[in-house]
Amino acid sequence: MPRLAIAPEVHRDLGALAPAARQEAVVSLRRFLRGATSAPHPERVRNTRDPRVATMRLTVHHRGVVVRQRDVYWMLAVLPDAEAWSYAQRHRFAVNAAGGMAEVWDAAALEAVEPALRRAAESGGRRLFAHVCDTDLLGLGIDTWLLPLVRLMASEATLEALEPLIPESQYAPLSVLADGGSVAEAWRALDACAAVPATSVDVSDLAAALERTPGSAVFVVDAEELDHLLDRPRWCGFPYAVQYRIAYHDGHDGPVLVTGGAGTGKTVLALHRAAHLARTGGGRVLVVTFSQATVADVAAKLDVLVDDARVRARIEVGNVERLAHRIVAEAEGRPPLLVGAPDVATLWQEAAELYGAPHSPAFLMREWEQVILAQNLCTMQEYLAASRPGRSVELDRGERAEVWRAIEHVTGRLRETGRRTLLQLAARASTLLGRTTGDLLGDDAPGHEPYRHIVVDEAQDLHPAQWRLLRAAVPPGPDDLFIVGDPHQRVFDTRIALSTLGMKAETYRLTVSRRLSQETLTWAVRLRGGGPVDGLVDGVTELAGFRAGHSGPRPAVREYTSPDAELAGLVAQIRDWLAEGVPAGAMAVAARSADLVKNAKAALGAAGLRVRVTPLHGLKGLEYRRVALIGVAEGVVPAPGSLTPAEEDPTARAHDLQRERGLLYMACTRASERLYVSYSGRASPFLPP
DSSP states (O other), rough: EEEEOOHHHHHHHHHHHHHHHHOOOOOOOOHHHHTTTSSSSOOOOTSSSSSTEEEOOOOOSSSEEEEEEETEEEEEEEEEEEEEEEHHHHHEEETTTTTEEEEEEEHHHHHHHHHHHHHHHHOOSTTTTSSSHHEEEHHHHHHTTTHHHHOOOOOOHHHHGGGGGGGGGHHHHHHHHHHHHOHHHHHHHHHHHHHOOOOSSTTOOOHHHHHHHHTTEEEEOOOHHHHHHHHHHHHHOOOOOOHHHTOOSOOSSOOEEEETTTSSHHHHHHHHHHHHHHHSSEEEEEOOSSSSSHHHHHHHHHHHOOOOOHHHTTEEEEHHHHHHHHHHHHTTTTTOOEEOOHHHHHHHHHHHHIIIIIHHHHHHHHIIIIIIITTTTOOOHHHOOOOOOOOSSSOOOOHHHHHHHHHHHHHHHHHHTTTEEEHHHHHHHHHHHHHHHHHHHHHOOTTTOEEEEEEESSSSEEEEEEHHHHHTTSSSSSSSEEEOOGGEEEEEESOGGGGGGGGEEEEEEEEEEEEHHHHHHHHHHHOOOOEEEEEEEEEEETTTTOOOOOOOOEEEEEEESSSSHHHHHHHHHHHHHHTTTTOOGEEEEEESSSHHHHHHHHHHHTTTTOEEEEGGGTHHHHHEEEEEEEBBOOOOOOOOSSOOOTTHHHHHHHHHHHHHHHHHHHHTEEEEEEEEEEESSSSSSSSOO
């Protein structure tokens, strides 16, 4: 019987067909797997660059392109007849001699650019890889067919221009060498492209190469496996090499931290890791994410990814607030009462008037959250002796004593009414777990769920009190904490390194955005500012090396003369997207202020358009094909009320501005296809010129 390996592009191509054509193609593939007499058969294509390439008729007008070797058929695309023949003629296929992964080459395009490369090389004296010998290049798996072109390259820009035409396993080591890296560093870049390390490589064994390249092919043996693969989203069946390698590693020694820019696949990686731990680990798995909206989204994705009901039952999805609420309620015998933001603001205003002068209510609240709660300081003496990282306004002992009295006023009033803030709730829960961890987490403990693994998404916005709770909620050991986040997308002022909390983590960094086009990424990075940020890791995280995997349209930035005109433009834009066939559920509208959100909902509702409209924070952790951000104007973004006065604390104001930039950057990077940004009046100072 034939062995059919499905490439991710087949999943995409079949999904783009009309329902009747898709059904016809799938039925043809089922017949092929059964070996039926009516099954499609491979037909040779003239003038191919690889003699193993053939096409198979799947519908009246569509063919599958396959590479066949003995009983293995690697199906790479499903296209209309003429496009299928062109694809088969243009491409060649190989096994990387060093890494053993399967490779796809746009050979025709490379042949077309060779004359230009040769002219550029002849006109200048410098050669990009003159410092690297052929033996080292071939040892790194650089294909003998590519080597002459490599020798012609004169600049890094030339290599970057050729990136879409060559496999990642070829580009990655070359990029390191072009940047001045050593051969050893280039080897590490090649290793990072491998999902499954190769102990030995046979370049003639395509089947073994495909087994080592799960992001490029999934083997299916019958109709049931075929349907299972095609009926689920692409991310379920085709994890990228780095995702697969980290997610399916057996037995990390302790905590793992994965950082990466927007769209690098951190959440998908976390989902695959949670599923793997639930299948192979001991005890229950808790997946922690940002908000109730993202809880529902993550839970729905896990329902699709994990089709074994017993495995899925081992995974719980929630946020830190939900975990803290349950722990405190169980310990105290009643649900804890939470205080609302307006009441908290009133209490801090009272405290500032009684004890805080010359410090504002916002200053006092930040001192409490960023110093006292962050370090779990319980007495005035502890506070007087504590360091105050990130707080630029110096306080002498007398001033600290007054600040402590102001904070005691707020905490005392909360105690009198039996209410807590969310951070107080987390601190209380971590204290309870710290006292009775063994009982609460024991496998047989009644009323408590024994987490043996915790997977944390959107980790950059967790407060130290919340980290202490998570650390207390899982016994230290192999695979205890798996953490993913991006400090550049921070939307709260939490900039804690895990090591300062006693969590020494094995670290990885993702650098390729699979969601964003290079045009959107470049624009968003200019908006965010490319400087380093702190948090999660020791030191800082840079955006250097962060790139996109494909090209696309630039973000559309629209200026309007009035708010009404801007809303009319939004309505027109949503109608255009719907007319292009984009479902309403695949798009979102967001704004910084509650009034703008309200006005956008009213305008779209009046036009009969049902699209999700949310504050910018509501986009966190989610992804849409199309995103429209309105009201990105001066005086709105950054939100004036969110900024500390410069005369009170210049460092805090700088942090506030970066937080607001991070919030807008996060919102802009939710769009996988198109981003629309509008404003009336003067543009926000954050928007790139």
